Amino acid sequence: MNDFFSKIKKHYNKQLPFVMYSKPNSGNIFGLLQQNSTLHKISNYKEKGFVFASFDEKQLILIPENESEIITIEQEEITFDAIEIEDLRFDAAAKIQYEDLVSKGIQAIKNEEFKKVVLSRSEKVALSGFDFIETFQHLIELYPTTFSYVFFHPEIGFWMGATPEQLLKANGNVFETTALAGTQKANSETEILWQQKEKDEQQYVTDFIVKRLREVAASVNVTEPYSLKAGSIWHIKTDISGVLNDNSTLEEVIDTLHPTPAVCGLPKKKAKAFIIENENYDRTFYTGFLGELNSSFASNKISTDLFVNLRSMQIKDDNAILFMGCGITKESIPENEWEESVNKSMTMKRVLKIA
Numbered sequence: 001m002n003d004f005f006s007k008i009k010k011h012y013n014k015q016l017p018f019v020m021y022s023k024p025n026s027g028n029i030f031g032l033l034q035q036n037s038t039l040h041k042i043s044n045y046k047e048k049g050f051v052f053a054s055f056d057e058k059q060l061i062l063i064p065e066n067e068s069e070i071i072t073i074e075q076e077e078i079t080f081d082a083i084e085i086e087d088l089r090f091d092a093a094a095k096i097q098y099e100d101l102v103s104k105g106i107q108a109i110k111n112e113e114f115k116k117v118v119l120s121r122s123e124k125v126a127l128s129g130f131d132f133i134e135t136f137q138h139l140i141e142l143y144p145t146t147f148s149y150v151f152f153h154p155e156i157g158f159w160m161g162a163t164p165e166q167l168l169k170a171n172g173n174v175f176e177t178t179a180l181a182g183t184q185k186a187n188s189e190t191e192i193l194w195q196q197k198e199k200d201e202q203q204y205v206t207d208f209i210v211k212r213l214r215e216v217a218a219s220v221n222v223t224e225p226y227s228l229k230a231g232s233i234w235h236i237k238t239d240i241s242g243v244l245n246d247n248s249t250l251e252e253v254i255d256t257l258h259p260t261p262a263v264c265g266l267p268k269k270k271a272k273a274f275i276i277e278n279e280n281y282d283r284t285f286y287t288g289f290l291g292e293l294n295s296s297f298a299s300n301k302i303s304t305d306l307f308v309n310l311r312s313m314q315i316k317d318d319n320a321i322l323f324m325g326c327g328i329t330k331e332s333i334p335e336n337e338w339e340e341s342v343n344k345s346m347t348m349k350r351v352l353k354i355a
Contacts, residue, residue: 004031004073005133012132012152019050019063021149021291022140023298023305024164027075029140030298032068039155040064042293045251051293051306052151052159055259055283056276061156062293070297078137090342094121097280098341099334102326104278109330116204117265117274119337120325122281123345127318128353135160138351146230147307149290159285161312162347164230167257167289170304173244175217175253179206180228180262181327182236185343192227192234197331199225202236204329205261208268209240212256216248230311232346250294250304263287263308263325286312286323311347322348 008031011018017034032050042051042060049064098121105117132150139148139162146162169176182198202225213220220242228237244253264287265271275283291306292298298305314321324341326332 002073002076004029004071007031007033007071008150009133015154017063017153019052019149019151020136021050021147022075023147024145028298029073029075031071032063032065032297033071034063034068036067037154038067039153040067045249045254045293048294048296048302050291050295052153052156052285052290053258053288054285055263055287057258057288059156059285059288061153063153065295065297075140078141091123094123095338097121098338101278101280102328102332102334102337105274105328106330106332106334108274109328114270114274115266115329116201116261117271117328118261118263118287118325119275119328120279120283120286120323121341122286123322123324125320125322125349125352125354127315127320130315130318130320130353132158132160132315135351142350143230143311143347145228146311147291151290156285158315159309159312160315160348161309162230163307163310163312164228164233164235165260165262165308165310167260167291167306167308168253168304169306170244170250170253171301173246173248174241175244176239176241177209177213177257179209179238179240179260180235181205182234183326183340183344184234186229186232186234194227194236197329198236200331201327201329202238204266206238206240208261208266209257213240213242213253216252216256217242217244219243230347232350233343254289254306258289258308259287260308262327263310265327283323284314285309287325311344313348320348320352 020031040062052061143162148162151159165180181202223239225238288309324344326337
């Protein structure tokens, strides 16, 4: 094992906080090794370091730049045999429970409580011979276009993921974000066809983000939607960029964007209230956000680079707790949404040795 990964492993064995990550289409892996076990929190987004935030923003954890050893390595070409899983052992009770939740969401939309809601579930799988370094390398190999990470803090737990969704990139007052919605399993065809339901869902997300950003930005630019492949899944993506008003703060922009309609729904407050009341589990850091905050260790400039914590899992007691969510509109079919959630679970299952 090379020095970079040996150092990470030793740090973890001492139960000290750290993060290691690779950005989309990047040749580098970064590590921040916090030199003590203090639990640092964000108070105003002026801090520097790596942020790990929960869905409800009640937990805003920071690995501070000035209290961490920063290490980096170029990615090596490593080839793995992808674990192809046909998951036939699904939990019938979980299927019924999720389909009931989706039905409830559809009914609420028909009652005009909101236009869209993103409903999720968790699934626990037992692991055999889990090695987080190997699993992380496997994530990078399989999903090079995602933000792949491992995050650990003794008071927070152990999380990993490979997320395709950028929340915000900010450099001075210039920012970039994305609208991401619609999901299809990749097949052998190169062309992907989107149904009206998926196009509408993507348009809801784009319109909402643009409308909110115009409150804090002097200008907002929007691209045409295009198809994006993340591993074995296709999404519809729109790039949004602009320039912030002189008096707008990073905190305001994050508050404007998070949680995005792609992980919560529209209108945001009503959809979020429905999620908290009906999902019957705590998402914690799933669909929160994470990344570099006002940092200068990855480039010469101070910049912020944040991602939505999708396609993620928590490792706990020789188990992986996986998280999957689907965007629900009035055209949704509960059984199809269940199947979509199963497809999404494969993103993480493909890198795990399941007992």
